Amino acid sequence: MGQFCSEKILWVLALVFTCVLVSINGVEASHKVYPDYQSLTASNVGRLHRTAYHFQPKRHWINDPNGPMYYNGVYHLFYQYNPKGAVWGNIVWAHSVSTDLINWTPLDPTIFPSKPFDKYGCWSGSATVLPGNRPVILYTGIVDQNNTQVQNYAVPANLSDPYLREWVKPDNNPLIVPQAGENKTAFRDPTTAWLGRDGRWRILLGGKRKHRGVAFLYRSRDFLRWTKAKHPLHTAAGTGNWECPDFYPVPKQGSNGLDTSVLGPNVKHVLKVSLDVTRYEYYTLGSYDTDKDRYIPDDTSRDGWNGLRYDYGNFYASKSFFDHSKNRRILWGWANESDTAYDDMTKGWAGIQLIPRVITLDPNGKQLLQWPIPELESLRGENVHLSGQVLKKGDVVEVTGITAAQADVEVTFSFAASSLDLAEQFDPAWKTLDAQDVCGRRGSTVEGGLGPFGLLTLASENLEEYTPVFFRVFKAGYQHVVLMCSDARSSSLMDGLYTPSFAGFVDVDLTDKKLSLRSLIDHSVVESFGARGKTCISSRVYPTLAVSDKAHLYVFNNGTEAVKIETLDAWSMNRPRMN
Numbered sequence: 001m002g003q004f005c006s007e008k009i010l011w012v013l014a015l016v017f018t019c020v021l022v023s024i025n026g027v028e029a030s031h032k033v034y035p036d037y038q039s040l041t042a043s044n045v046g047r048l049h050r051t052a053y054h055f056q057p058k059r060h061w062i063n064d065p066n067g068p069m070y071y072n073g074v075y076h077l078f079y080q081y082n083p084k085g086a087v088w089g090n091i092v093w094a095h096s097v098s099t100d101l102i103n104w105t106p107l108d109p110t111i112f113p114s115k116p117f118d119k120y121g122c123w124s125g126s127a128t129v130l131p132g133n134r135p136v137i138l139y140t141g142i143v144d145q146n147n148t149q150v151q152n153y154a155v156p157a158n159l160s161d162p163y164l165r166e167w168v169k170p171d172n173n174p175l176i177v178p179q180a181g182e183n184k185t186a187f188r189d190p191t192t193a194w195l196g197r198d199g200r201w202r203i204l205l206g207g208k209r210k211h212r213g214v215a216f217l218y219r220s221r222d223f224l225r226w227t228k229a230k231h232p233l234h235t236a237a238g239t240g241n242w243e244c245p246d247f248y249p250v251p252k253q254g255s256n257g258l259d260t261s262v263l264g265p266n267v268k269h270v271l272k273v274s275l276d277v278t279r280y281e282y283y284t285l286g287s288y289d290t291d292k293d294r295y296i297p298d299d300t301s302r303d304g305w306n307g308l309r310y311d312y313g314n315f316y317a318s319k320s321f322f323d324h325s326k327n328r329r330i331l332w333g334w335a336n337e338s339d340t341a342y343d344d345m346t347k348g349w350a351g352i353q354l355i356p357r358v359i360t361l362d363p364n365g366k367q368l369l370q371w372p373i374p375e376l377e378s379l380r381g382e383n384v385h386l387s388g389q390v391l392k393k394g395d396v397v398e399v400t401g402i403t404a405a406q407a408d409v410e411v412t413f414s415f416a417a418s419s420l421d422l423a424e425q426f427d428p429a430w431k432t433l434d435a436q437d438v439c440g441r442r443g444s445t446v447e448g449g450l451g452p453f454g455l456l457t458l459a460s461e462n463l464e465e466y467t468p469v470f471f472r473v474f475k476a477g478y479q480h481v482v483l484m485c486s487d488a489r490s491s492s493l494m495d496g497l498y499t500p501s502f503a504g505f506v507d508v509d510l511t512d513k514k515l516s517l518r519s520l521i522d523h524s525v526v527e528s529f530g531a532r533g534k535t536c537i538s539s540r541v542y543p544t545l546a547v548s549d550k551a552h553l554y555v556f557n558n559g560t561e562a563v564k565i566e567t568l569d570a571w572s573m574n575r576p577r578m579n
């Protein structure tokens with residue numbers, strides 16, 4: 001199916017979206033500003049939809065993960081934070097530490113506006129550990145009320161402090177200022193640096209030139225004096241402003257991660273950017289031409305709107321880091337709320353970080369695989385196991401014995417070869433749609449051939465509310481197209497919510513006639529991994545009936561073809577120490 005979707009459907013999309021983009025130019029804005037709510041300290045924190053095991057501070061607004069790193073036995077997570085309210089504003093770098101990426105201890109904010117070079121804001125950035133085990137943070141400072149952006153650095157005040165609590169912003173900041181002719185308000189989010197064979201460090205900054213998204217390349221020998229390269233590392237026409245670029249190697253073979261500076265014939269490179277216009281993230285796999293200092297996406301990797309996404313739901317401003325203690329690359333991503341700013345102000349908090357994911361290259365070489373860090377399994381409590389159960393059309397089976405609002409579920413479905421022949425036809429008219437729109441038309445209530453089947457998460461007893469996460473298999477000529485949906489349209493009886501039918505296609509080989517799904521359910525988030533991490537989708541939902549011990553978990557099939565639960569394991573999840 002991969003071919004079918006990525007080539008034909010996506011080409012058409014490319015044209016459609018390019019036109020849309022040009023016409024919506026001018027509405028690019030990173031965060032809505034609500035001046036009245038910006039500094040309203042939350043006295044009460046609404047518990048109803050708070051997550052238990054996803055990363056959150058005690059209260060108030062969070063966005064991008066910043067500068068994640070592992071240093072002297074401690075994981076550090078910094079993040080964009082409003083210390084004064086539950087909407088975006090007053091942004092500082094908050095800081096938490098952990099030894100297992102599960103239990104978190106909060107520390108005081110590390111970087112906050114205090115100098116002329118960051119007086120109006122301390123925006124996103126990254127950490128690099130320099131030779132001699134010396135960490136340094138690069139971040140974007142806002143220097144005036146017009147949002148002019150510069151790049152600054154900060155270093156630990158005391159390298160003997162095991163938590164690196166205090167950081168210093170030296171007076172020779174800023175290190176990088178926008179050049180004449182560059183857009184000064186689209187010039188931000190320095191990456192972790194990598195070292196070239198010529199002994200020079202390199203970083204990327206996100207930005208744009210007119211409608212072209214740009215990953216500006218800067219080089220430095222001493223990490224202090226930075227020179228802009230004549231050519232950006234990469235650009236793509238019509239994609240608008242690029243934020244939060246991330247650039248790193250993955251090994252062609254094996255499941256280890258690599259340090260950001262690793263080069264050579266045995267690696268591919270990944271370039272990820274966050275598109276300010278769509279508020280989604282896209283990545284390509286490609287090769288890094290170190291002679292020309294340019295990145296060239298593979299021709300199997302579509303560059304732009306219609307490219308591969310880490311997550312086809314609510315996931316943005318992500319950043320990866322290399323965890324050398326376990327030789328793996330870990331990805332952090334932020335999920336905003338899908339309720340209103342007024343709701344956020346009332347509940348006193350907004351935003352979570354999704355569960356960190358280990359990134360590896362799919363053996364097919366055409367995409368990445370993502371899987372929750374194994375440490376998460378330490379939170380698993382009571383377990384329910386099912387196997388061999390056949391689900392006929394219309395069957396709904398409850399999974400009982402676990403806390404359905406706070407759970408980890410892994411299920412593998414199997415089906416007969418003959419069922420593949422009886423899959424519904426992929427309507428050629430849908431070739432101009434993206435997966436989300438196909439899911440919008442063919443949701444869980446629309447009977448299919450093979451599928452829809454999957455989980456009903458955060459479901460009320462009589463199904464007034466539920467968030468189905470499911471597969472639908474289509475026939476398209478001699479191939480099959482597998483759609484995975486996480487559909488929030490029936491998730492809540494509340495009004496005014498953002499309830500998209502998030503979906504992605506799954507480039508999976510069906511010769512073993514199996515499809516697997518894992519969902520991490522945590523009160524107001526459902527984070528799902530299809531086919532062992534080929535397609536991931538996160539939804540934020542706010543049930544009113546399906547809350548805490550009133551939430552249920554079901555398995556369902558609404559296709560004419562029977563499917564079998566090969567195995568299902570569901571666990572109640574315990575609550576870690578969370579800030």
Ligand SMILES: *[C@@H]1O[C@H](CO)[C@@H](O)[C@H](O)[C@H]1NC(C)=O
Pocket residue numbers: 144145146
């Ligand atoms: C901000 O932009 C306005 C309009 O271009 C300009 O008049 C003003 O001088 C700018 N302020 C600063 C601090 O750059």
Ligand SMILES: *[C@@H]1O[C@H](CO)[C@@H](O)[C@H](O)[C@H]1NC(C)=O
Pocket residue numbers: 158159160161162
């Ligand atoms: C640096 O941190 C170490 C370990 O916490 C502490 O003993 C020492 O007093 C600190 N030094 C300064 C100058 O604060």
Ligand SMILES: *[C@@H]1O[C@H](CO)[C@@H](O)[C@H](O)[C@H]1NC(C)=O
Pocket residue numbers: 028183184185186210241
């Ligand atoms: C710079 O980017 C901002 C934000 O996208 C946009 O509003 C502004 O028009 C751009 N300025 C120029 C000169 O292109």
Ligand SMILES: *[C@@H]1O[C@H](CO)[C@@H](O)[C@H](O)[C@H]1NC(C)=O
Pocket residue numbers: 394444445446447456468556558
């Ligand atoms: C299955 O389809 C029936 C008929 O459309 C519908 O009433 C039911 O809600 C569907 N089940 C799910 C889980 O969507």
Ligand SMILES: *[C@H]1O[C@@H](CO)[C@H](O)[C@@H](O)[C@@H]1NC(C)=O
Pocket residue numbers: 278279280315316336337338339498
């Ligand atoms: C998260 O909130 C929804 C609903 O308000 C918006 O539609 C998204 O654009 C937003 N996502 C990001 C990354 O800001």
